[in-house]
Amino acid sequence: MTQQVRGVVASGKGEPVRVETVLVPDPGPGEAVVKVRACGVCHTDLHYREGGINDEFPFLLGHEAAGVVESVGEGVTEVAPGDFVILNWRAVCGQCRACTRGRPWYCFATHNAAQPMTLADGTPLSPALGIGAFAEKTLVAAGQCTKVDPAASPAAAGLLGCGVMAGLGAAINTGNVGRGDSVAVIGCGGVGNAAVAGARLAGAARIIAVDVDDRKLELARSLGATHTVNGRTADAVKAVQELTGGFGADVVIDAVGRPETYSQAFYARDLAGTVVLVGVPTPEMKLELPLLDVFGRGGALKSSWYGDCLPSRDFPMLIDLYLQGRLDLDAFVSETIGLDDIEEAFAKMGRGEVLRSVVEF
Template identity: 85%
Template sequence: MAQQVKAVIARAKGASVEVTTIVVPDPGPGEAVVRIQACGVCHTDLHYREGGINDEFPFLLGHEAAGIVESVGEGVTEVGPGDFVVLNWRAVCGQCRACKRGRPQYCFATHNAKQKMTLLDGTELSPALGIGAFAEKTLVAAGQCTKVDPAAEPAVAGLLGCGVMAGIGAAINTGGVGRGDSVAVIGCGGVGGAAVLGSRLAGAAKIIAVDIDDRKLAGAQKLGATHVVNSRTTDPVEAIRALTDGNGADVVVEAVGRPETYTQAFYARDLAGTVVLVGVPTPEMKLELPLLDVFGRGGALKSSWYGDCLPSRDFPMLIDLYLQGRLDLGAFVTETIELDGVEQAFARMHEGDVLRSVVVL
């Protein structure tokens, strides 16, 4: 039987979000209804509200979530009622050419729930990243539910659903950071901070955090940065080279998504080093680099989508490390709020006052 629950929606571009009642249908084949316990407020949600993703309003916002599976549809075997899960926006298909090659983290046909959640008048909602978790309950594809240890705090576990996983994965999965490496991270918000944390976890010897905000640099130090550079006052390429014996870093993670910072990352890496782009650019942005420099410097220029993660592999592992005290995921939770605090959380995010506000239900 369909349920009516409270949720946060964005009705129009730039309009303040609102708490309203939505309708969540019973799960169909391959689907699950999840009772949300916590959901982080991510920049992507703000992009949806501002029309920066698409114009398929109204949006049901929220996607960095953890909760309890309430019910499942026909054919679902991977999770069941009562399971504590972290939601992800990449339910793999198992049938595409990437999956069949044994590379499901690159699945080309990820999917979401087929049914739509609606407003009371029947207006269909577009769930953010196919999740829509600023809600008491949400409907997702069962493959979007990753079972993890229920001892984890929901407010912390849910952050793996997007930004934290993107940053950790950019360093470890995409960048291949290893013991003794030098790493530079340009842009130290939530994703960049997670790249710092991931580099520390991987055993990097030198982790250089670059940002224009001293508050974010201080946060990066708490997450494991060994050096910080304020690029508003210091040339970051020169600073990174100076800190790496004139060579440049083995891996540079660009977590801003702008041509200027990508160019800095390109020239701040060592010969045969790796640049990882995890910051999300806008459609109009263009990059111009001398092709001879691309050839002559060797190495790799990579893009990292969702940290090249495989949720079924990576989420449980990272939660285990968190519970062992080896991965300080709690450092990302700046504040906890209620559903009606999302609009204010967007304002604090815009001002750079928080790493993550987390809605706790």
């Protein structure tokens, strides 16, 4: 039986979002309906509202979410009603060339729910990243649900659904940060500070946080940064080199995603070091580097998409670390808000006042 819920909808490019009545159908084969407990406000939601992802309006926004499975469709075995789950936007297929080669985090055929959610007049909605969790309930593919320990705070756990996982994974999975490594993180918003926390978890000996905002640098220090550099008042490359014996860091993570910051990351790494790009560039950005420098410095230049995570492997592990007190996910929750507060949350995000505003239901 179709259910009516409240959800946050972006109707057109740049228009303020509105809380609308959303119709959620019963789950079909391979699908699940999830009662959302909490959902973080991510930059990607703003990109959707601004038409920066595509023009398939109207969008049902929200994707960094945790909740409880309410019902499942035919053939679903991985989750059951009552399970506490984190939603993910990369439900792996298990059959593509990446999955069959044992690299499911690169899955080339991820899938979402087959049925649409709609407005009350029947207009189909495009759920953000295939999730649409700024709503009291949402319909997803069952593979987008990862069961975790229900003792976790929904507001904190849901952040693994996108930004925090992207940063943690950039350090742990993509950068392969190891014990004793030196790490520099450029850009200390939610993703960058999660990379700082990931480097600390991995046992890095020196973690250098770089940003132009002292408030973010202070947060980075609380999450494990051993040194901070304000790029507005210091040369970031020289500062990282000076803090690493003149060599540069073993791993440098660009959590901004601009040509300028990528160039800083490239030159702030040690010879044969690793650069990880996890900040998302815009389509018009171009990168220019001397090819001889690329050749002569060796090492690895990597991009990290969703932290190269495998939700079924990484989410339960990280929630266990959170419950053990070894990963402070609560530190990323700057405030909790209601569905009617999304526009103000976007404004606070733009002013750099929050790591994450989180909608709680």
